Amino acid sequence: MNKPPADEPNSLSFKPRARLIRTIGDRLISGPEAAIIELVKNAHDADATFIKIIFHPPLNKNDGRIEIEDDGHGMTIADIEAKWMEPATTDKVDRDTSPGGRKLLGSKGIGRFATARLGRYLEMTSTAEAPDTKSLETYRVFGVDWDFFDKATYLSEVKFNYETLQPKERTGTQMTITHLRNTWAKKSQEDLLRELRRLVSPIEEKEESDFRIYLDLSNITVDNCGFDGAEIVNGILPDKTKDDEKHLIRPYPLLKACDYEVEGSFDSEGNFNGSMKINRANQDPEEFSLEIPIKPDFNEAPCGDLLVHLFIFDREGDAIQETIKKAGLGDVTKREARKLLDDIAGVAIYRDKFRIRPYGDNSQDWLTLDKLRVQKPTLKIGHNQIAGLILIDNEDNSGLIERSSREGLEDNDNYRRLVRLILTLLSSYVEPARYEFRKKSGISRPKTDSFTDARESAKLEWIEAFTSKLSGKEQEKAKRKVARETGKLIKQLDALEEKQAILQAKVTLGLILGEVLHEGRTPVSFIQTETRRLSKWLPTLCDDMKSADYKREEIPSILNGLDSSADRLRILFKMLDPISGRRRGRPSEFDVKKQVELVFHFFSDTIKKLDVKTTVLAESDLPRAYGHRDDLVTALTNLVDNSLFWFDHHNVEDPELHVHIYTEKNDLVLDVQDNGHGIPEKFADSLFDVGFSLKTNGTGLGLSIAREAIGRSSGTIMLASNSPGAVFRIKIPLQEAH
Helix, strand or coil: CCCCCCCCCCCCCCCCECHHHHHHHHHHCCCHHHHHHHHHHHHHHCCCCEEEEEEECCCCCCCCEEEEEECCCCCCHHHHHHHHCCCCCCHHHHCCECCCCCECCCCCCCHHHHHHHHEEEEEEEEEEECCCCCCEEEEEEEEEECCHHHHCCEHHHCCCEEEEECCCCCCEEEEEEEEECCCCCHHHHHHHHHHHHHHECCCCCHHHCCCEEEEECCCCCHHHHCCCHHHHHHCCCCCCCCHHHCCECCCCCCHHHCCEEEEEEECCCCEEEEEEEEHHHCCCCEEEEEECCCCCCCCCCCCCCEEEEEEECCCCHHHHHHHHHHCCCCCCCHHHHHHHHHHHCEEEEEECCEECCCCCCCCCCCCCHHHHHHHCCCCCCCHHHEEEEEEECCHHHHCCCECCCCCCECCCHHHHHHHHHHHHHHHHHHHHHHHHHHHHCCCCCCCCCCHHHHHHHHCCHHHHHHHCCCCHHHHHHHHHHHHHHHHHHHHHHHHHHHHHHHHHHHHHHHHHHHHHHHHHHHHHHHHHHHHHHHHHHHHHCCCCCHHHHHHHHHHHHHHHHHHHHHHHHHHHHHHHHHHCCCCCCCCEEECHHHHHHHHHHHCHHHHHHHCCEEEEEECCCCCCEEECHHHHHHHHHHHHHHHHHHHHHCCCCCCEEEEEEEEECCEEEEEEEECCCCCCHHHHHHCCCCCCCCCCCCCCCHHHHHHHHHHHCCCEEEEEECCCCCEEEEEEEEHHHC
């Protein structure tokens, strides 16, 4: 065998098959709607001021025609050969902007695959300036049969014909695609219209836009396709009188007519500054801010600056119809109104004013809002109640990378950060503010399970107005009857309260289970290890040997360790006992300070991890409280858990948690204070409502459980102060008061 010269090593080269073009195109372009979106983006990158998409029936598979025209800078024959006919060209990678200064939307060089995805045959005419003479040149490429790529062996075998035409008056590109690969039924046209309406940011004023999209379905009629194309484009929108606006794609007009509007921005550190406007109450925008710092132990990374604009709707029938009227769409049925809201529902992600599919599709609940709403429907906002946009920075600054398929962003640390920022914005302020408004305006009154309120109702005092009108004998008889019924109701409430105490104790038990596992694992491991060691030593402990002397010397240390570990477990079990669900028996007096110290001990691992400074300050000769100590433990457990959560969430520097215990008249008072970020004043009245929470995944049970637990011991709990940090005040009756 003849070997090549030493300076010419053996080598191989790729010979790309022709069908590679079709294979890549089918994988990168998910569907016909996505293909048209790609062509729209190409027109934008070519500095076009408009793009027109015209459908010509019949629109069945292997039939029909689509014409696409723009007034961009077009392509010379050299451009067509060097760029358009070269798959995956680096042209858009090497430059960030178009010749006209626009941010480029494409970077993968896949635009030509879009036409192959739409139909079998393509004819393209393009007019551009000649680089040397600056005069216009027009070329027509014809005879492009994309199926030929499946038949030819190698790419070099595929050739297209072109001809030079009389130059047109302006630059631009016209494409005619025939033998469509999909049937464009009514639903397909509706989906395309929805995609186009969402493509360009709805915040941008269309009258001032430098890029317009036209969809012409006027050739589609009931006779030739079975549906009216013009009706799809216009829908229930007012008639467009100007001929040049008949086919202009506009964003949905409902956005500004929403019930609640949130606008603002996140900086790269996760700080939000913006405003919320409650249109349903005709309120002016209320400014607010949130700090959501990046936690090093989270699987997240910065996602750059974000612009956020959200539009939220109530879905009661009357509210929806009022929204439609505000949008200038006249009178529609509730069913039509809900369908219109369904069409626009979804939070879209935009980059450089254009949407990244599929975010914003009404079927794409990428924030999992419906899953969160299932647990707290009164508080949480569902996917079909919110529309809007999130404008993200470029890939270099944000780390948010578009998938090569152009279908969404890569699920990396930056994307997870983006999701958490938006969910925290909703849960920490937007949803509570909406809940508060609806509650105070009487739209949605939260159900209460307060036994204090129930007992007040059980007194049946409202009946006195009726019994007072009876005669003396009848009045006395009625009062006795009311007294008996009241007694029955009170007994029933007592029984229900006992059952609820058991259920709530089990809920709280779940809350501290994680702490129990952390706290209990070490002593259990020590006891197990040392017990096994003693078991091995036992046969030789009494032997007169040196090794036995060593073992005997170790025994006191081992016993001390076993005793200490057993004591830690005893404390754990002692803490668990009040919320174990067993019957509580009669109230008794107890040491309040000791209960506080036990709760702090419960959370010792988390306290140590977050480096929280804790103190318990009590008056000298502090009297004992009277009631059920497990009720106080339940309340304190929830308060301490909340403080530790927000310390961790906000990455609070030098966190502190203090409990001050003192007497006030016939009560013993505990002030539980932290130095966190506090609670927004507007939410103070709702803190104890069942289901209300400022946490993204909060149950909304903690503070309501705390209130009910203290109430069972005839005490009270309230938010006493909110600056700096939060101060919750618990009052429990003293022994002397009973």
